[in-house]
Amino acid sequence: MIKIENIQKSYISKSNRVNVLDDVSLTIQKGEIVGLLGSNGAGKTTLIKILCGLINPDGGNIYINNKIFSQKSLMYISTVLEGNRNLYWRLSIIENIEYFLGIRGYSIKNKTEKINTILKTFNLIDKKFELVKNLSRGMQQKVAIIIAILCETEILILDEPTLGLDVKSNKEMIHFLKQIVESENKTILISSHDMGLIEQLCSRAIIISNGKIITDNTIENLNSVFEIKSFIITLNKKLENHQRDKLLSSLNLLQISELEDKCEVIFNIKENNEIYLVLEILKEFNVPIEKFEQRDINFEQVFLNIIGDENANGSIQYI
Numbered sequence: 001m002i003k004i005e006n007i008q009k010s011y012i013s014k015s016n017r018v019n020v021l022d023d024v025s026l027t028i029q030k031g032e033i034v035g036l037l038g039s040n041g042a043g044k045t046t047l048i049k050i051l052c053g054l055i056n057p058d059g060g061n062i063y064i065n066n067k068i069f070s071q072k073s074l075m076y077i078s079t080v081l082e083g084n085r086n087l088y089w090r091l092s093i094i095e096n097i098e099y100f101l102g103i104r105g106y107s108i109k110n111k112t113e114k115i116n117t118i119l120k121t122f123n124l125i126d127k128k129f130e131l132v133k134n135l136s137r138g139m140q141q142k143v144a145i146i147i148a149i150l151c152e153t154e155i156l157i158l159d160e161p162t163l164g165l166d167v168k169s170n171k172e173m174i175h176f177l178k179q180i181v182e183s184e185n186k187t188i189l190i191s192s193h194d195m196g197l198i199e200q201l202c203s204r205a206i207i208i209s210n211g212k213i214i215t216d217n218t219i220e221n222l223n224s225v226f227e228i229k230s231f232i233i234t235l236n237k238k239l240e241n242h243q244r245d246k247l248l249s250s251l252n253l254l255q256i257s258e259l260e261d262k263c264e265v266i267f268n269i270k271e272n273n274e275i276y277l278v279l280e281i282l283k284e285f286n287v288p289i290e291k292f293e294q295r296d297i298n299f300e301q302v303f304l305n306i307i308g309d310e311n312a313n314g315s316i317q318y319i
């Protein structure tokens with residue numbers, strides 16, 4: 001179990017103090033698979049580096065299994081950091097496994113069967129003696145994660161596991177991680193930009209923006225936002241002021257965007273009958289409708305809306 005309370009971290013940049021993590025608190029229960037989402041520079045890697053003891057926070061507390069964080073906590077945690085510096089490139093897969101398990105005090109002699117099984121499962125058995133530098137980026141990433149699993153820690157932290165992978169390797173990696181999530185009973189924290197990955201693997205998503213947690217909710221709850229439908233009606237005439245006012249007051253989630261000699265009415269609804277509300281008002285105005293389209297809403301949009309609203313208003317709204 002991971003408990004983070006009021007973590008604070010800032011860096012000095014060009015003689016200014018920049019807050020990178022601002023009062024971050026979260027709890028991840030044993031066995032939970034949690035996604036950490038955020039735009040570039042949001043503070044995800046900083047939080048992960050603090051969690052694996054690479055940097056110290058300026059303030060706040062971390063508890064691992066109810067004990068205050070110390071060097072000893074690291075025996076419960078394996079981390080795969082972003083990028084390709086998790087392995088020794090001039091060593092083979094098996095030599096890397098031997099080295100990293102050795103650091104944790106394990107001998108690979110007692111683990112040969114487990115190592116071979118895991119390498120077979122993930123199609124790396126033929127590459128066991130291959131130097132890591134000769135492996136593809138996706139294979140290297142898999143090896144780093146396999147080593148983290150072989151360390152048999154309770155907690156696994158993965159920072160951007162699909163970063164830099166092509167479309168095919170990205171798909172394979174998600175499949176690989178799904179197998180891991182299903183077969184290993186671990187507490188897992190995965191940071192990513194990849195909404196699909198978080199949606200498929202995690203039960204909960206924490207969204208961080210400018211060093212602050214702005215949403216911490218189950219994927220199920222966040223997914224309920226998908227039930228919202230979004231429409232655009234293009235009118236080939238501009239609206240008069242009183243018509244705009246009437247439309248804007250008809251629905252909470254309605255925007256009007258003026259184009260050259262047209263205008264777009266964009267609205268998001270949960271109930272289908274709200275479409276008729278808008279259409280009836282437009283009928284009353286007797287303005288010709290040029291186009292009526294439904295827009296797709298996906299997790300990425302939900303995320304962007306949450307981040308966008310946070311940046312715009314300092315408060316969170318889901319659409």
Ligand SMILES: Nc1ncnc2c1ncn2[C@@H]1O[C@H](COP(=O)(O)OP(=O)(O)OP(=O)(O)O)[C@@H](O)[C@H]1O
Pocket residue numbers: 011012013020038039040041042043044045046047
């Ligand atoms: N050592 C450092 N010195 C100064 N600023 C830093 C340092 N490390 C990180 N930062 C700054 O802290 C902020 C958060 O960086 P961090 O790497 O944690 O973000 P991130 O959410 O992981 O972003 P990305 O998705 O781009 O990896 C950024 O503005 C970054 O420039």
